[in-house]
Amino acid sequence: MEKQPRLLCSELCVQRRPYEVTLNCAILAWKDVQIGQKHTGRAIYGTVKAGSHCVHVCEIIAVQEMEDDSPSKDTGKWQKVPQSPVDCQHTFTVFYIERRTRQHCWRCSNVTFHCPEQSLCLLWVQTIREQLGLLTNRPKRLLVYINPYGGKQRGKQIYDHKVAPIFSQATISTDVIVTERANHARDHLKTEADLKKYDGVVCVGGDGMFSEIMHGLVSRMQQDAGVDESSMEETLVPCGLRIGIIPAGSTDCVCYATVGSNDPVTSALHIVVGDSQPMDICSVHNEDSFLRYSVSLLGYGFYGDVLADSERKRWMGPARYDISGVKTFLSHRYYEGTVSFLPAEGSLGTPRDKMQCLSGCSICRQTSSDRPVSKDEDSVSDAESRDTWTVIRGKFLAINAASMSCACPRSPKGLSPSAHLADGTTDLILVRKCSRIDFLRHLLRHTNKDDQFDHSFVEVYRVKQFRFTPRHQECDSEVDLRENGAGGKRFLSQICREHRACGCMPSQSNWNCDGEILPHTAIQVRVHCQLITLFARGIEEQPVFEDPYTHCAI
Ligand SMILES: CCCCCCCCCCCCC/C=C/[C@@H](O)[C@H](COP(=O)(O)O)NC(C)=O
Numbered sequence: 106m107e108k109q110p111r112l113l114c115s116e117l118c119v120q121r122r123p124y125e126v127t128l129n130c131a132i133l134a135w136k137d138v139q140i141g142q143k144h145t146g147r148a149i150y151g152t153v154k155a156g157s158h159c160v161h162v163c164e165i166i167a168v169q170e171m172e173d174d175s176p177s178k179d180t181g182k183w184q185k186v187p188q189s190p191v192d193c194q195h196t197f198t199v200f201y202i203e204r205r206t207r208q209h210c211w212r213c214s215n216v217t218f219h220c221p222e223q224s225l226c227l228l229w230v231q232t233i234r235e236q237l238g239l240l241t242n243r244p245k246r247l248l249v250y251i252n253p254y255g256g257k258q259r260g261k262q263i264y265d266h267k268v269a270p271i272f273s274q275a276t277i278s279t280d281v282i283v284t285e286r287a288n289h290a291r292d293h294l295k296t297e298a299d300l301k302k303y304d305g306v307v308c309v310g311g312d313g314m315f316s317e318i319m320h321g322l323v324s325r326m327q328q329d330a331g332v333d334e335s336s337m338e339e340t341l342v343p344c345g346l347r348i349g350i351i352p353a354g355s356t357d358c359v360c361y362a363t364v365g366s367n368d369p370v371t372s373a374l375h376i377v378v379g380d381s382q383p384m385d386i387c388s389v390h391n392e393d394s395f396l397r398y399s400v401s402l403l404g405y406g407f408y409g410d411v412l413a414d415s416e417r418k419r420w421m422g423p424a425r426y427d428i429s430g431v432k433t434f435l436s437h438r439y440y441e442g443t444v445s446f447l448p449a450e451g452s453l454g455t456p457r458d459k460m461q462c463l464s465g466c467s468i469c470r471q472t473s474s475d476r477p478v479s480k481d482e483d484s485v486s487d488a489e490s491r492d493t494w495t496v497i498r499g500k501f502l503a504i505n506a507a508s509m510s511c512a513c514p515r516s517p518k519g520l521s522p523s524a525h526l527a528d529g530t531t532d533l534i535l536v537r538k539c540s541r542i543d544f545l546r547h548l549l550r551h552t553n554k555d556d557q558f559d560h561s562f563v564e565v566y567r568v569k570q571f572r573f574t575p576r577h578q579e580c581d582s583e584v585d586l587r588e589n590g591a592g593g594k595r596f597l598s599q600i601c602r603e604h605r606a607c608g609c610m611p612s613q614s615n616w617n618c619d620g621e622i623l624p625h626t627a628i629q630v631r632v633h634c635q636l637i638t639l640f641a642r643g644i645e646e647q648p649v650f651e652d653p654y655t656h657c658a659i
């Protein structure tokens with residue numbers, strides 16, 4: 106049997122100019138022969154510089170043999186081409202990812218090579234296909250759920266026009282379900298879907314839709330493994346299937362914070378290349394009952410009120426959050442209660458260290474290598490006995506737990522710009538009662554470069570677990586907090602006496618859990634490290650420029 110060459114090098118035509126085309130070390134490069142003679146130009150990875158281009162095979166979407174539909178319209182330039190255009194009828198097109206310089210956007214680009222002989226054309230197509238075949242992380246079969254009512258109600262259109270053609274070009278087969286009601290996708294995943302058939306699940310919608318899919322998958326995994334979700338002590342089983350998000354919602358924060366943009370084509374391309382980004386999940390309980398999971402924002406006070414008000418304005422689409430935001434800001438309500446938390450002692454970062462979680466983040470990587478393998482090592486009671494809880498009582502405008510940055514188009518750096526996607530912690534942000542103008546200053550800092558934590562009324566802690574009890578329930582939770590030591594108990598008894606004396610009924614907010622309102626205000630939260638994986642790679646720093654011949658960054 107003939108051995109396939111590991112290196113291919115031919116002179117082929119691109120747009121009627123001769124190019125030296127090479128496939129070497131999983132990099133496809135093509136260099137304009139004539140320009141190459143004049144300049145010592147270096148190639149820029151995936152783009153053009155002095156007629157040189159290159160692309161990693163792992164960023165090739167597909168290769169297709171083509172009929173050459175533009176044969177011999179001769180021009181003066183053809184005289185310099187070694188083969189006559191009539192000989193170059195055999196063509197193949199390579200579809201590959203091109204990075205747009207702005208906003209982490211990817212696009213599908215293509216280049217058509219004209220070959221002098223069919224056998225050479227076939228050799229190129231076969232060799233590239235073989236190399237693509239070695240990329241085992243790429244999904245082949247996907248289960249797609251579309252929420253037709255998310256965001257501006259364009260989910261179906263976005264999928265049909267922008268995403269489905271890319272999947273079909275990459276020969277990914279799909280089963281598509283357009284949801285007919287809220288929780289359709291969650292229930293289908295939890296009880297019906299034949300998950301063995303798929304390499305991943307795709308969610309077309311917003312954060313609410315993603316939350317449905319994530320709940321369906323996480324619950325299914327626990328059921329199948331016999332893990333009891335209602336117990337906070339249980340170590341949850343990670344999900345084997347990756348989730349892709351095609352943004353078509355109102356906030357799209359999970360997509361934005363894991364990809365760097367809310368662009369459907371970019372997300373589709375991350376799915377095609379089979380990227381993986383692990384992500385933490387918080388479980389939220391009320392006493393012994395499991396309420397929900399959260400991946401982005403758990404917010405009481407301001408964000409809870411914004412969400413509760415905006416639900417009544419769903420017909421407005423994404424603009425509802427702006428209207429409700431202003432209304433909630435003007436109402437300036439504060440809420441009393443007790444927050445207790447278990448600080449993330451061993452964590453490598455802090456919420457104010459300005460170490461943004463980027464693609465290949467070293468903090469998340471280290472966390473994953475430190476993850477306990479045995480069930481017992483990670484149990485809640487062990488953690489509690491080793492570490493001590495911090496208790497903070499006060500009047501708050503907002504209590505926010507951000508398990509990831511929560512960057513979104515409204516706030517490009519997010520609620521906690523240095524939060525990590527997969528470090529097993531959440532950033533607990535306490536905004537105490539302050540003047541309207543101070544709160545406005547704090548809110549506005551979410552939209553510019555200033556540090557939103559640099560205010561006397563704002564505190565931020567990186568935590569593994571936390572609890573919240575609104576003031577009017579504090580008496581009931583005394584038993585709950587007894588284990589936190591005599592000091593805590595004395596403190597709470599005092600609150601209860603005061604409460605009985607004044608007889609007032611303090612107002613309550615709601616918890617906004619990734620865009621859903623929780624039915625309880627007293628909650629216990631625990632972060633589960635890297636429980637799910639997305640088809641994403643985190644936010645890339647600057648595009649990597651590389652010389653295709655030396656493979657050095659330039
Ligand atoms: C007066 C100026 C105010 C500017 C404040 C800007 C801060 C914006 C930070 C937003 C963080 C959003 C975190 C994500 C939450 C989503 O889960 C949730 C649901 O999103 P969905 O409707 O499903 O896309 N959206 C909201 C606004 O609660």
Ligand SMILES: Nc1ncnc2c1ncn2[C@@H]1O[C@H](COP(=O)(O)OP(=O)(O)O)[C@@H](O)[C@H]1O
Nearest residue numbers: 255256284285286287310311312313314354355
């Ligand atoms: N077919 C449907 N009809 C009504 N609601 C749905 C349907 N499919 C999903 N939903 C629900 O719509 C809510 C909002 O969806 P989402 O895609 O997050 O849009 P948005 O970002 O605008 O809130 C989600 O909570 C989801 O459960």
Ligand SMILES: [Ca+2]
Nearest residue numbers: 508525526530
């Ligand atoms: Ca985290």
